[in-house]
Amino acid sequence: QVQLVESGGGVVQPGRSLRLSCAASGFTFSSHAIHWVRQAPGKGLEWVAVISYDGSNSYYADSVQGRFTISRDNSKNTLYLHMNSLRAEDTAVYYCARVQFEPVVFYGMDVWGQGTTVTVSS
């Protein structure tokens, strides 16, 4: 079935780096833009970044611009989020989510992963 599965979360010290992955299955991964959305404990949803279907364009929230990099490997049906210079305020559940229509970048998101938890703490 159509599915996104995140991995790579964990506990990391402030200032360190972490890479999240999102494995896709059940659909043509290379046709859809994919977002990262996060949710801090007890808080609402915060958009993080998006990458176009072919990886040629990416966009970031101001809060992560310059520290996070979104990328994808369409040959492996996998999305990545490289997170550098992590801060306590980056602590959250990170979800990857598929844009419902190809090839647009900004639209509704119809398929979500279960999330992976990142905790930034010394």
Added chain:
Amino acid sequence: EIVMTQSPATLSVSPGERATLSCRASQSVSSNLAWYQQKPGQAPRLLIYAASTRASGIPARFSGSGFGTEFTLTISSLQSEDSAVYYCQHYNDWLTFGGGTMVEIK
């Protein structure tokens, strides 16, 4: 940046009654608006896109309306399984979420 403001923060409704949730944009987003439902411990679920189109598999009791800066999500006859937090999200050249409305069953 377009700011999305949802009201009320919490809504308590009896089963079978109507629930009306509001979402306001700080500037026009045309009809580029989606609604999501999130239950505890679960990922969000797309309910509505293009302001008023139900996503696949979404029950008919969920409906969306509005254009420009004022939007509404209506649950026509609240069921116990509708207890959740509901988020609006614009996608008008960028993307931001509202702060959410928690719907409780009275």
